Amino acid sequence: MSLAPYVQIVARGKGRARAMTLEEAQEAMTLILQGNAAPEAVGALLMVMRLRGETAAEIAGFTAALRAHMCGALPPADLDWPSYSAGRSRGAPLFLLAARLVGQAGYTISMHGWNSHQDAAASLRDALDLAGPQVRYSPLEALCPAAFRLLKLRDTFGLRSCFNTVLRMWNPSQAQATVQGVFHPSYRSLQAQAAAMLGQQDLTIIKGGGGEFERHPGKDIALFGLRDGAHVAESAPSIMDATRRLHDESNAIDLRAIWQGTLQDPFAIATVTGTAALALWTLKAAPTIGAAQNMADNLWITRHQQESLSA
Secondary structure (H helix, E strand, O other): OOOHHHHHHHHOOOOOOOOOOHHHHHHHHHHHHOOOOOHHHHHHHHHHHHHHOOOHHHHHHHHHHHHHHOOOOOOOOOEEEEEOOOOOOOOOOHHHHHHHHHHHOOOOEEEEEOOOOOOHHHOOHHHHHHOOOOEEEEEHHHHOHHHHHHHOOHHHHOOOOOHHHHHHHOOOOOOOEEEEEEOOOOHHHHHHHHHHHOOOOEEEEEEOHHHOOOOOOOOOEEEEEEEOOEEEEEEEOOOOOOOOOOOOOOOOOOHHHHHHOOOOOHHHHHHHHHHHHHHHHHOOOOOOHHHHHHHHHHHHHOHHHHHHHHO
C-alpha cells in the first residue's frame, strides 16, 4: 500500500484537508517504519503536519505504530526517561545524576535517546559511567534504525518534525510511569492527551532545560500529565532563590566532581534533587511533591552510603 492516501488526507487543500484519525496515523507510520513509503511522500506528510500542527490522535497513532514495530525491544523498567534534546543551549546533563538518585531509591530507569548540536560538555553519552546500575541507556540508532532515520530527516528538511514528539512518547520498556521534558510549553497538554489515548497511567511533563526532563530549581514549575490515567495539572514550587539561567555557558559543571562532593554548587545540586523529586513523585514513591523533594534531598545526602551498601 502507498502512503499517498494519507498525504491526501492532510494536504488536499483549504476546506478539504483534515487531521488523520488515530487509526489512520498508525497505518501511515506502520508503512513508513516498514520501509514501504516513498521518501517524497514521507517528507510531504511530515512537513504538512508541521505546518498546520499535529493532533493528539496523530501523535498517539504514530506512537502506537512505533511501539508495535519495536514490541519487546527492551526489558521492562519502572520509569521511562526519554532524552532527545538537540539544542546548543544545553549544559552538563544534571538530569543523569537525578536519574541515578531515583535508581538508588530502588527503581529501574530506561533512558533512551539521541542528541545533536551539543558540545562535549553537554554530552550525555560521555557521562554514562555516572549513571549507576539502575539506569539503562539505549541509543536510538542501535535500538531502532528505522526511527533513527526518521529523526535524521531534520538534516534534510532543516526542520524538526513531529517524530521528535513521538520518540518522547515511545516508552519502549513499557514502563507504567514516564517523564518527559519539552522545549515548547504548548506540547505539554498535547503529549498528555496522546498518552491518555494510549492508556498510559502515570506521566509527568515539564518545560525542561533544552527540552530535557530537568527542572530549574529557582522557578515554580508547571506539571502536566497523568495520574492513574487521569489528567493532572499541578505546580512544583521553587526550591531556592535563584534568577540565573539553568545552564550558564560561563560556568561549566563537572558532573563527576558534583557527584563525588569535591565541587559544591548549590544551584547544580538543587537541579539534581529537584529533578529527582519530580521523577519520584511520578513513580508515587512519595505522596506529595514536597515529600518527594525531602526524599530526594535525603538520597543526595546519603548517596555515597547507598553506594557502599550496594558494592
